[in-house]
Amino acid sequence: MTKRLISMLLAVFMVAALSIPFVSAATNANLDTTQKVSITLNCNKAGYDFEVYRIADLVTTSNPYSVKYDVKVNNAAVKTAVANGNFAEADRGKILDALDKDSGLGGATVVGDFEVDEDGSTKTFNNLAQGIYYVRTINFPAGVKSVTNSCFALPYYTSDNGWTYSLDAINLAAKVAEDEPEIEKEITNSTKNDVHYTDVSLGDTVNFEITTSVLGAVSEIPEHDFKLNSYVISDLMSKGLTLDQNSFVVSLADEDYDVISTIAPENYTVNITAAEGQDTTFTVSLKKTYLQAADFYDAAYVLTDFSAVLNKYATTEVVGNPNEAVKLTYTNKNDVEGEVEGNKVFVYTYQLEVHKFDEAGTKLQGAEFALYTTEANAKNEENAIATGISDANGIVEFKNSNNEVMRVASGKYFVKELQAPEGFNKYTDVIPVEINVTYSHTFANGTYIQNAPEHGTASVDVKNSKTVLPQTGGQGNVIAYSIAITLAAAGGIIFFVARKKKKNSADKAA
Numbered sequence: 001m002t003k004r005l006i007s008m009l010l011a012v013f014m015v016a017a018l019s020i021p022f023v024s025a026a027t028n029a030n031l032d033t034t035q036k037v038s039i040t041l042n043c044n045k046a047g048y049d050f051e052v053y054r055i056a057d058l059v060t061t062s063n064p065y066s067v068k069y070d071v072k073v074n075n076a077a078v079k080t081a082v083a084n085g086n087f088a089e090a091d092r093g094k095i096l097d098a099l100d101k102d103s104g105l106g107g108a109t110v111v112g113d114f115e116v117d118e119d120g121s122t123k124t125f126n127n128l129a130q131g132i133y134y135v136r137t138i139n140f141p142a143g144v145k146s147v148t149n150s151c152f153a154l155p156y157y158t159s160d161n162g163w164t165y166s167l168d169a170i171n172l173a174a175k176v177a178e179d180e181p182e183i184e185k186e187i188t189n190s191t192k193n194d195v196h197y198t199d200v201s202l203g204d205t206v207n208f209e210i211t212t213s214v215l216g217a218v219s220e221i222p223e224h225d226f227k228l229n230s231y232v233i234s235d236l237m238s239k240g241l242t243l244d245q246n247s248f249v250v251s252l253a254d255e256d257y258d259v260i261s262t263i264a265p266e267n268y269t270v271n272i273t274a275a276e277g278q279d280t281t282f283t284v285s286l287k288k289t290y291l292q293a294a295d296f297y298d299a300a301y302v303l304t305d306f307s308a309v310l311n312k313y314a315t316t317e318v319v320g321n322p323n324e325a326v327k328l329t330y331t332n333k334n335d336v337e338g339e340v341e342g343n344k345v346f347v348y349t350y351q352l353e354v355h356k357f358d359e360a361g362t363k364l365q366g367a368e369f370a371l372y373t374t375e376a377n378a379k380n381e382e383n384a385i386a387t388g389i390s391d392a393n394g395i396v397e398f399k400n401s402n403n404e405v406m407r408v409a410s411g412k413y414f415v416k417e418l419q420a421p422e423g424f425n426k427y428t429d430v431i432p433v434e435i436n437v438t439y440s441h442t443f444a445n446g447t448y449i450q451n452a453p454e455h456g457t458a459s460v461d462v463k464n465s466k467t468v469l470p471q472t473g474g475q476g477n478v479i480a481y482s483i484a485i486t487l488a489a490a491g492g493i494i495f496f497v498a499r500k501k502k503k504n505s506a507d508k509a510a
Contacts, residue, residue, distance in 0.1 A: 029162045031060055031067070037154035037165045039133060040124040043116050043172040047336070049139035050172060052111040052125055055099065056082060056132040058153070069132055069153075074107040075099065082132065096151045099134050101223045108134070122169065130155060135170070141178060142330050142338030145217035145226050148175040181213045183342035185235075185326045188305070191409060194441055197320070197448045199348040200310050201385075202400060202407040205244075206347055210235065210304040211257065212328045215338070218297045227297070230331045231286040233304055236279060240314030240321035241347060243280045245272055247307040250284060252299035260299055263290070277313050310349055312404040316456025318447045320346035346448060349407040350435045353459040354388070354396035354415060358424065363394030364464060368419035371398045371406065378414035378430040387418070410437040410452075415460060424464040433460040 041050065055078060056069040071079045077098035081091045099105070111133070114123045135150040150172070155165045186195035189207045198206060210233055216226045237243055248270055250263040267290040274280040284304050290296065314321050326342035352371060356364040370384035377383045386398035386406035398406040412434045420426040435458045438451040453459075 031155065031157075031163050032165075033058075033060055033130065035130075035155075035165050036127045037130055037167075038124055038126045038128060039111075039135075039154065039167050040122065040169040041114050041135065041172055042122050042169045043114070044121045045141075045173045045176065045178070046117050047139075047141035048116045048137060048172070048176070050114040050116075051136050051138045052114065053105055053108040053134045053136065054111055054129065054131050055105070055108045055134050055151075058130040058132075058155075071132075072107045072109065073099070073102070073105055075102045075105075078102075092151060095132075096134075096149060097221075099136070099151060100149055101221065103223070105134075105136075128154070130165075135172070137172075137176065139334055139336065140176065140332070142228070142332040142336045143179040143181055143215050144176060144332065145179050145215070146177040146224075147226075150175065179213060179215045181215055181328060181330075181338070181340040182211070182301075183213070183326060183328050183340050184211045185209070185323065185342050185345050186211070187345050187347075192439055194439070194448070195345070196343070196441075196443070197346040197348060197439065199350070199409045199437065201349065201409045202310055202312065202314070202404060204310050204409070205307050206241070206310065207305065207307045208323060208345070210326055210342070211253075212302045212304070214252075214297060214299050214301060215330055216291075216297060216332065218294045225333070227333055228291045228330050229288055229333060229335055230329070231291060231302070232329045233284045233302075234281070234325070234327045234329065235283075235323065236281050236325035237308060237323050238321045239277055239279050240311060240349075241280070241308040241323065242311045243272065243274060243282065244307045244309065245270075245274075247305070248284065249303075249305045250286075251303045251305070252296070253301040253303050255300040257301060257303070259303065261295070263302075310347060310407060312407075314347070314349050314407050316349055316351045316407065318449045318452060318456070320348045320447060320449075322346050348410075348437070348449065349456070350410055350437070350453065351405070351407060351457040352398060352413060352415075352433060352435065353457055354390070354431075355459055355461045356390040356394040356396060356421075357461060357463050359463055359465055363390075363392070364421050364424065365390050365392050365394065366419075366421040367396070367417060367424075367462075367464065369396050369398070369462075370416050370418055371408075372414045372416065375414050375430055375432070378416045381416060381418065390421075408435065410435045415462075417462065420464055423467055425467055427462055427464060431460055431462060433458060 055073040056071045059068050059070055061068060069082050071082050075098055078095055081094045111128060112125050132153050137147045137149060140147060150170055152167060154167055155163045157163050186209050187198050187206060188209050190198040191200060192198055200206060212233060216228045218225050218227060250268055252260045254260055268284055268286045270282060270284050272282040322344045324344040327339060329339045331337045354369050356367045358364055367390040369388055371386040372378040372384055386400050388396040388398040390396045400406050412432060415431040415433055417427040435453060439448050440450045
């Protein structure tokens with residue numbers, strides 16, 4: 001077969017193919033007004049409650065592809081938008097906006113309710129009359145910032161399928177936007193280059209900051225607002241930390257955590273429960289009147305700054321002194337509550353002891369020591385941070401000027417003996433002692449500490465030698481011996497001077 005013949009046959013085939021009349025795939029060209037319609041709704045996000053309304057009944061015309069509606073809802077804007085049977089794409093936004101603003105929806109027929117928690121993630125509404133339907137979100141989680149409701153006509157006509165009486169499942173979860181709340185607590189003046197832990201001494205101040213997300217949203221249309229009714233930050237501080245009740249500063253920050261503005265104290269309340277030697281709890285609550293202002297929703301974060309002081313109840317164990325159980329609790333305009341918990345941060349501290357012995361290893365009581373932060377201070381015996389006297393077990397427990405057992409940060413310190421026990425020589429050298437601690441940036445086994453002294457206490461042994469002075473014969477003999485030694489020394493000096501004078505006189509005579 002020649003190429004020319006093949007080309008002619010292909011041309012004939014194409015002409016024949018083009019001459020075949022187009023047959024529409026539509027099999028339901030004529031509207032069946034007796035057939036019921038059905039709606040299937042999907043939502044895989046818990047905490048939502050939807051209500052389904054019929055706002056208009058369908059009325060056919062002589063043209064099977066054209067319909068008009070009898071609007072039942074008492075809403076003038078909706079009636080106008082659906083006039084003359086219009087339900088075009090351009091009108092749907094107007095209709096939906098008018099329905100969203102109509103809180104009562106007077107005249108509409110309630111078809112049913114879809115509660116995601118109880119009904120599961122899918123629900124179908126069957127045996128419904130033909131018309132226009134509206135699905136409204138009536139309840140939602142507290143963190144929602146926008147909801148797009150749905151409005152549609154059933155049945156609807158397409159050239160491919162003709163009249164369709166059941167709606168493909170509507171994914172309602174795609175029509176809502178939720179905030180994913182964040183909460184993070186940090187130590188802002190950490191001595192260890194890590195915002196999750198620090199180590200400090202008794203009386204030192206530790207600064208904290210809690211960062212929480214701004215939730216909800218405002219709209220130019222009040223009905224579309226998702227303002228909050230409450231916003232509460234709570235915290236639990238261990239008994240080893242004394243909260244500075246006047247240190248709170250609450251601010252709004254942008255997405256880069258830069259402060260936009262400081263929230264005035266009259267716009268929030270601080271409630272504190274504190275007692276000597278017990279854990280402290282507190283809450284910072286933004287007032288509802290403040291949460292109704294648009295400024296709050298323009299920000300990305302709330303920064304809550306406060307400080308605490310390490311006190312005498314602080315533990316030196318590896319568990320540290322946590323600032324824990326931080327939590328953000330909030331409610332939306334429907335008073336639905338949301339909650340998110342944050343992280344813990346830890347403050348560590350340590351202790352120094354001196355163990356006092358004699359040369360035979362016997363524990364010595366009554367030796368006085370001082371603790372210093374620099375060698376120079378120890379040599380000069382000035383600016384001591386704590387002092388202590390050895391007990392019956394030879395242990396020196398350092399205490400500050402308030403008679404509190406001294407807690408110190410890790411690092412190097414210096415010890416000096418100020419007074420030896422009776423009958424012993426004072427140890428005159430400066431004694432360096434170091435608290436060596438290794439940290440990990442990973443929290444493991446309940447702590448950030450990798451290595452530290454047992455129970456967080458470092459110790460140093462100091463031995464005293466006995467005083468070398470004759471003790472026989474009592475105190476009187478000691479005095480007599482001292483006088484005799486003094487007189488002998490004086491006699492020697494007189495003899496030396498007299499001899500020198502005699503020699504000088506002889507030299508002159510010669």
